[in-house]
Amino acid sequence: xxxxxxxxxxxxxxxxxxxxxxxxxxxxxxxxxxxxxxxxxxxxxxxxxxxxxxxxxxxxxxxxxxxxxxxxxxxxxxxxxxxxxxxxxxxxxxxxxxxxxxxxxxxxxxxxxxxxxxxxxxxxxxxxxxxxxxxxxxxxxxxxxxxxxxxxxxxxxxxxxxxxxxxxxxxxxxxxxxxxxxxxxxxxxxxxxxxxxxxxxxxxxxxxxxxxxxxxxxxxxxxxxxxxxxxxxxxxxxxxxxxxxxxxxxxxxxxxxxxxxxxxxxxxxxxxxxxxxxxxxxxxxxxxxxxxxxxxxxxxxxxxxxxxxxxxxxxxxxxxxxxxxxxxxxxxxxxxxxxxxxxxxxxxxxxxxxxxxxxxxxxxxxxxxxxxxxxxxxxxxxxxxxxxxxxxxxxxxxxxxxxxxxxxxxxxxxxxxxxxxxxxxxxxxxxxxxxxxxxxxxxxxxxxxxxxxxxxxxxxxxxxxxxxxxxxxxxxxxxxxxxxxxxxxxxxxxxxxxxxxxxxxxxxxxxxxxxxxxxxxxxxxxxxxxxxxxxxxxxxxxxxxxxxxxxxxxxxxxxxxxxxxxxxxxxxxxxxxxxxxxxxxxxxxxxxxxxxxxxxxxxxxxxxxxxxxxxxxxxxxxxxxxxxxxxxxxxxxxxxxxxxxxxxxxxxxxxxxxxxxxxxxxxxxxxxxxxxxxxxxxxxxxxxxxxxxxxxxxxxxxxxxxxxxxxxxxxxxxxxxxxxxxxxxxxxxxxxxxxxxxxxxxxxxxxxxxxxxxxxxxxxxxxxxxxxxxxxxxxxxxxxxxxxxxxxxxxxxxxxxxxxxxxxxxxxxxxxxxxxxxxxxxxxxxxxxxxxxxxxxxxxxxxxxxxxxxxxxx
Ligand code: ARG
Ligand code: ZN
Numbered sequence: 001x002x003x004x005x006x007x008x009x010x011x012x013x014x015x016x017x018x019x020x021x022x023x024x025x026x027x028x029x030x031x032x033x034x035x036x037x038x039x040x041x042x043x044x045x046x047x048x049x050x051x052x053x054x055x056x057x058x059x060x061x062x063x064x065x066x067x068x069x070x071x072x073x074x075x076x077x078x079x080x081x082x083x084x085x086x087x088x089x090x091x092x093x094x095x096x097x098x099x100x101x102x103x104x105x106x107x108x109x110x111x112x113x114x115x116x117x118x119x120x121x122x123x124x125x126x127x128x129x130x131x132x133x134x135x136x137x138x139x140x141x142x143x144x145x146x147x148x149x150x151x152x153x154x155x156x157x158x159x160x161x162x163x164x165x166x167x168x169x170x171x172x173x174x175x176x177x178x179x180x181x182x183x184x185x186x187x188x189x190x191x192x193x194x195x196x197x198x199x200x201x202x203x204x205x206x207x208x209x210x211x212x213x214x215x216x217x218x219x220x221x222x223x224x225x226x227x228x229x230x231x232x233x234x235x236x237x238x239x240x241x242x243x244x245x246x247x248x249x250x251x252x253x254x255x256x257x258x259x260x261x262x263x264x265x266x267x268x269x270x271x272x273x274x275x276x277x278x279x280x281x282x283x284x285x286x287x288x289x290x291x292x293x294x295x296x297x298x299x300x301x302x303x304x305x306x307x308x309x310x311x312x313x314x315x316x317x318x319x320x321x322x323x324x325x326x327x328x329x330x331x332x333x334x335x336x337x338x339x340x341x342x343x344x345x346x347x348x349x350x351x352x353x354x355x356x357x358x359x360x361x362x363x364x365x366x367x368x369x370x371x372x373x374x375x376x377x378x379x380x381x382x383x384x385x386x387x388x389x390x391x392x393x394x395x396x397x398x399x400x401x402x403x404x405x406x407x408x409x410x411x412x413x414x415x416x417x418x419x420x421x422x423x424x425x426x427x428x429x430x431x432x433x434x435x436x437x438x439x440x441x442x443x444x445x446x447x448x449x450x451x452x453x454x455x456x457x458x459x460x461x462x463x464x465x466x467x468x469x470x471x472x473x474x475x476x477x478x479x480x481x482x483x484x485x486x487x488x489x490x491x492x493x494x495x496x497x498x499x500x501x502x503x504x505x506x507x508x509x510x511x512x513x514x515x516x517x518x519x520x521x522x523x524x525x526x527x528x529x530x531x532x533x534x535x536x537x538x539x540x541x542x543x544x545x546x547x548x549x550x551x552x553x554x555x556x557x558x559x560x561x562x563x564x565x566x567x568x569x570x571x572x573x574x575x576x577x578x579x580x581x582x583x584x585x586x587x588x589x590x591x592x593x594x595x596x597x598x599x600x601x602x603x604x605x606x607x608x609x610x611x612x613x614x615x616x617x618x619x620x621x622x623x624x625x626x627x628x629x630x631x632x633x634x635x636x637x638x639x640x641x642x643x644x645x646x647x648x649x650x651x652x653x654x655x656x657x658x659x660x661x662x663x664x665x666x667x668x669x670x671x672x673x674x675x676x677x678x679x680x681x682x683x684x685x686x687x688x689x690x691x692x693x694x695x696x697x698x699x700x701x702x703x704x705x706x707x708x709x710x711x712x713x714x715x716x717x718x719x720x721x722x723x724x725x726x727x728x729x730x731x732x733x734x735x736x737x738x739x740x741x742x743x744x745x746x747x748x749x750x751x752x753x754x755x756x757x758x759x760x761x762x763x764x765x766x767x768x769x770x771x772x773x774x775x776x777x778x779x780x781x782x783x784x785x786x787x788x789x790x791x792x793x794x795x796x797x798x799x800x801x802x803x804x805x806x807x808x809x810x811x812x813x814x815x816x817x818x819x820x821x822x823x824x825x826x827x828x829x830x831x832x833x834x835x836x837x838x839x840x841x842x843x844x845x846x847x848x849x850x851x852x853x854x855x856x857x858x
Pocket of ligand 1: 119261
């Protein structure tokens with residue numbers, strides 16, 4: 001059934017307290033839950049209570065101590081008659097965690113037990129009103145074998161523990177903060193902890209633990225350091241203090257997503273906890289810091305203030321993503337972090353917003369909420385809140401968030417609550433700005449700059465394209481940071497912030513004897529696409545001298561995007577092609593040589609726009625042509641700038657391993673230089689890559705070298721792939737990299753490699769990380785996925801069908817790449833559609849996959 005936002009009704013009952021009693025076993029766990037319920041004065045009057053369940057059956061039910069038999073089951077839910085105003089309901093169920101391959105609810109992973117309840121997993125553990133606006137205090141008792149489960153964890157504070165008979169032991173936990181069921185967590189297993197402490201600004205002593213399997217303990221230092229930095233940062237930047245005596249993080253090898261912010265007991269995918277220089281790249285270090293921050297920040301934006309219903313998901317996710325971005329930016333440098341965040345937005349969220357799965361950051365309806373944990377809700381949601389911050393300024397924004405936390409602490413709030421707190425606290429008028437919450441689609445803003453006499457006149461027009469279910473759109477306020485550069489002096493008179501409120505606006509700027517150079521949407525002040533006819537000269541000018549580092553990188557990108565889109569679209573004549581290539585080579589040469597740039601920034605400027613983003617710029621894309629043009633440009637640049645690239649590579653190779661900016665920058669440009677060179681003289685590049693591989697004393701260099709080798713047909717490729725596998729065969733996260741590198745390679749036979757790898761002894765559909773390592777990498781590898789025969793589409797469709805009965809949530813995540821068919825040239829589009837239809841015709845499809853496939857077919 002379709003669930004609609006407008007149908008929200010409060011639950012007729014309150015559940016102020018729940019007591020959970022677990023008798024733990026890997027394949028048999030008994031759960032006894034005792035709910036204290038009372039009528040909700042704000043809800044409708046009801047003479048029953050509906051408790052959600054998914055695959056559960058009640059073994060015993062009692063109300064106020066008396067056994068009840070007149071219960072009914074309805075679509076998995078338990079419906080009980082309930083006449084009075086306050087009752088105690090006791091229900092006993094039995095579950096089999098080891099049979100839980102969906103990894104939602106209570107499941108077994110590597111001999112341990114753990115939970116994932118967001119969004120609707122709690123109903124696979126116990127009958128309960130499994131919705132975020134029912135808040136309860138939890139008391140949890142669990143008992144199990146001491147040898148099998150020496151560590152017993154749940155939310156809140158540990159209150160008691162003890163021994164029982166036959167080698168069993170028990171523990172009791174109490175969480176004083178009322179929370180919805182999606183924040184419940186339990187972990188039982190053979191784990192060890194890295195422990196530390198943190199003293200909060202109010203003087204609370206907090207015991208910190210990062211729990212892992214014993215062999216992983218040496219790889220937990222970075223996670224712990226990140227956690228302490230996050231706790232301090234949230235105090236400094238947002239005035240948020242931690243509120244329990246302990247904070248536990250557990251790393252789990254089988255996990256559907258990145259991590260989960262359960263109150264006081266965050267559960268993480270091992271990928272976002274474990275790191276050392278030997279096994280994790282610089283990118284992994286950054287991702288760990290970001291996700292640790294993200295989950296910790298949820299303690300306020302998500303847990304203390306939670307969501308009224310799942311349509312409000314962006315209330316906590318958009319805001320928390322913004323918070324983690326600001327956190328990482330303070331540590332990694334503002335411009336570099338912003339460029340990376342915008343790159344993700346454009347390559348993942350923009351395609352979502354222009355395709356069949358487009359939805360507003362606050363959706364209006366869904367069938368399966370798991371399908372809405374999207375780049376739109378998370379990343380565009382963060383951009384929308386960032387725009388408020390840009391319009392208010394950091395201090396007023398902080399006043400707005402202070403008011404929001406203050407006003408809604410302990411409540412289940414809505415996006416509207418956030419916006420009104422921002423209006424009242426920050427002093428903004430967000431009237432029509434609210435449309436950012438309700439309208440899907442990436443706005444396009446066309447920009448024209450006229451110059452006459454001493455006046456430059458800027459004309460802006462916005463257009464929000466139609467999206468499924470939203471044929472006509474209204475204009476939205478768009479904050480644009482801009483500067484007008486004097487061509488001769490290369491300076492500007494100061495940046496301005498203008499807000500484009502209406503469909504069109506004209507602004508005049510006086511005092512320009514000569515036509516100025518426009519720098520617009522600086523810092524990516526709005527998540528839109530700018531459409532303008534900037535001259536090559538203007539872009540070269542900005543790429544060389546814009547004082548906004550983001551805008552500078554942007555000009556560089558625009559130069560390349562313009563060239564490649566024209567080349568892969570209507571085509572370029574020989575002289576246009578030559579001029580375009582020369583301008584790009586000149587700009588890139590300047591980037592390679594500019595001694596004022598640090599290498600982290602230099603690296604950003606060296607990254608070419610991705611093929612998905614290029615395709616996004618075209619009405620109908622031919623992925624084959626885009627790939628050939630982009631690779632062709634790289635080859636040409638490698639030829640033109642070969643000496644400079646080799647010099648850069650050897651300069652960077654001389655920098656010894658360290659985690660500081662300088663050494664990280666050196667590693668970044670080293671592999672980027674290699675990847676350009678690999679497009680040119682392949683033999684020489686294979687030799688250089690093999691040397692980088694052999695000399696590597698860290699995973700960043702080793703992976704970078706192997707990535708280049710994977711695309712080359714050389715003996716070194718096979719040798720180093722074998723070496724990498726042997727070195728790291730006992731480390732699942734590194735073997736994931738081994739699968740990914742081959743699946744995303746530029747090798748012409750990449751698709752054959754993927755077919756072989758799915759038969760590899762280490763491949764399994766049971767582990768989401770492994771599935772993603774092979775197939776997400778493949779689906780993101782345009783030349784292989786878009787093989788003209790359609791074989792790539794078939795491989796992904798086969799995966800979806802095989803995985804759906806095992807792990808529906810993960811299977812459904814592979815549908816969007818096929819859903820892009822409308823924007824692909826007709827031959828491939830028909831093949832993609834045919835695969836979607838084949839999936840749709842399969843019997844017994846999960847709700848997750850069915851919803852995505854049907855939306856994708858339109
Ligand atoms: N709230 C988690 C986060 O930090 C994500 C949980 C997603 N779970 C799911 N079943 N979709 O972003
Ligand atoms: Zn989150």
